[in-house]
Amino acid sequence: MPLTGIDGTEFGICMVDAVWESLHRIDQAAAGDVLADEPSVAAGNRDRYIVSSLIEEAIASSQLEGASSTRSEAKRMLLTDRPPRDRSEQMILNNYRAISRVRDLARDELPLTTETICELHRVLVVDAIDDPADAGRIQREDETRVWVSWPDGSHDEQRLHTPPRASELPGRMEAMCAFANGESDDGFVHPVVRAIVLHFWLAYDHPFVDGNGRLARSLFYWSMLRSKYWLAEFLTVSSILRLAPAKYARSFLYTETDSNDLTHFVLYQLDVIERAIKELRTYLQAKREEVREVEEMLAGRAEVNHRQRSVLATALRDANADFLIAGHQRKQSVTYQTARTDLLGLAELGLLAMRRDGKSYRFLPVPDLVDRIRGLGKSED
Incomplete structure (x- = not known):
């Protein structure tokens, strides 16, 4: 050297x-x-x-x-x-x-x-x-x-x-x-x-x-x-x-x-x-197992439909993902009202944060998404 x-x-x-x-x-x-x-x-x-x-x-x-x-x-x-x-x-x-x-x-x-x-x-x-x-x-x-x-x-x-x-x-x-x-x-x-x-x-x-x-x-x-x-x-x-x-x-x-x-x-x-x-x-490896565990947990929740589970699966893998009603509508081939209801429903559950973007709304994963999903329905239990 x-x-x-x-x-x-x-x-x-x-x-x-x-x-x-x-x-x-x-x-x-x-x-x-x-x-x-x-x-x-x-x-x-x-x-x-x-x-x-x-x-x-x-x-x-x-x-x-x-x-x-x-x-x-x-x-x-x-x-x-x-x-x-x-x-x-x-x-x-x-x-x-x-x-x-x-x-x-x-x-x-x-x-x-x-x-x-x-x-x-x-x-x-x-x-x-x-x-x-x-x-x-x-x-x-x-x-x-x-x-x-x-x-x-x-x-x-x-x-x-x-x-x-x-x-x-x-x-x-x-x-x-x-x-x-x-x-x-x-x-x-x-x-x-x-x-x-x-x-x-x-x-x-x-x-x-x-x-x-x-x-x-x-x-x-x-x-x-x-x-x-x-x-x-x-x-x-x-x-x-x-x-x-x-x-x-x-x-x-x-x-x-x-x-x-x-x-x-x-x-x-x-x-x-x-x-x-x-x-x-x-x-x-722990993060992969955590995502798999949460996805399995979501499958048994009646308050989240299959389209909303798809949104959450993306959000779990990408903390910077964002969702627009029009984009969700095209991806799921549903009406605008159905897409709007899906995303607003996730926001009401505290799983997505809603932000105004011009004349439309943008939906973002909350920072503690995993904990929020794990807490779904616990109050009713």
């Missing part, structure tokens, strides 16, 4: 069978737009899943760095656009915005530059850093260099890593960007390995006063998305890292203390990615 340690020793990776096997499985599962044909991820639900994944990643990544907000409160803040109430919530909001920015950069196929990294850092730490002047600024030679520590159970902290001198940071940042963009003369590096090394590199150099961990994980997502691993949009890697933060820290330490052998860190991160993919598959 073009990355060198503070003593000038090059980092390297031993591409053992376990690495290739894991990369092969990730390629099969995550390369390309593999969810395009997933029936439970229609256009509307797809966007909702991405937003949900972004929220979970923003929360977990911030909690890894010390944010103390509860998941429920943080999620409520992001979903309702409530202003953050403290520094922890500000960290989570910033992380959400940074990851969203990373998605845009990857989709626009923009190269990584020092300026882009500094911009992302500003987004990550605005209003959540001791000195606002430190936002988006690489450390200078005339200031005390930050170092990585780990609590040892006392009032002191154990120093785990001393990063390179501040005078080296501009050159190391240029080299990192060249590596990230595939411009350095390093031969073929598997895209997933490149993303993992980029994650390690930023964390190792620790160029900023604060927020380096969050930034490193954001760059990992940028690299994965830039290499067309679009499933990464749905993965929440930090939520898995947060379950065993000490193991995450040790994967850095093992690499540095074993002659700069990145194999330790790469293997650990590959395992995390595979676990995140497995969690996503489990979630999608």
Whole structure:
């Protein structure tokens, strides 16, 4: 690897069978737009899943760095656009915005530059850093260099890593960007390995006063998305890292203390990615079963006819679906009055929301459609 340690020793990776096997499985599962044909991820639900994944990643990544907000409160803040109430919530909001920015950069196929990294850092730490002047600024030679520590159970902290001198940071940042963009003369590096090394590199150099961990994980997502691993949009890697933060820290330490052998860190991160993919598959399977269960439930409800069940089946699979009376009339080959009665009936049951659209009405799925369907007729029971 073009990355060198503070003593000038090059980092390297031993591409053992376990690495290739894991990369092969990730390629099969995550390369390309593999969810395009997933029936439970229609256009509307797809966007909702991405937003949900972004929220979970923003929360977990911030909690890894010390944010103390509860998941429920943080999620409520992001979903309702409530202003953050403290520094922890500000960290989570910033992380959400940074990851969203990373998605845009990857989709626009923009190269990584020092300026882009500094911009992302500003987004990550605005209003959540001791000195606002430190936002988006690489450390200078005339200031005390930050170092990585780990609590040892006392009032002191154990120093785990001393990063390179501040005078080296501009050159190391240029080299990192060249590596990230595939411009350095390093031969073929598997895209997933490149993303993992980029994650390690930023964390190792620790160029900023604060927020380096969050930034490193954001760059990992940028690299994965830039290499067309679009499933990464749905993965929440930090939520898995947060379950065993000490193991995450040790994967850095093992690499540095074993002659700069990145194999330790790469293997650990590959395992995390595979676990995140497995969690996503489990979630999608649960959503498929949920839709099937609700559809079976609807079949036994006398207050919903077969045409209305067809509307609800579409709504369950696509949260952004909308229905017009004229469109429902044509699809079901019924009179306008019958189509109107169908959609108004679903609105009266609380299953569709009715919005005026010019001279006509548009009917949309309610956000808690599944729960509303499950609650049908319970009052009578």
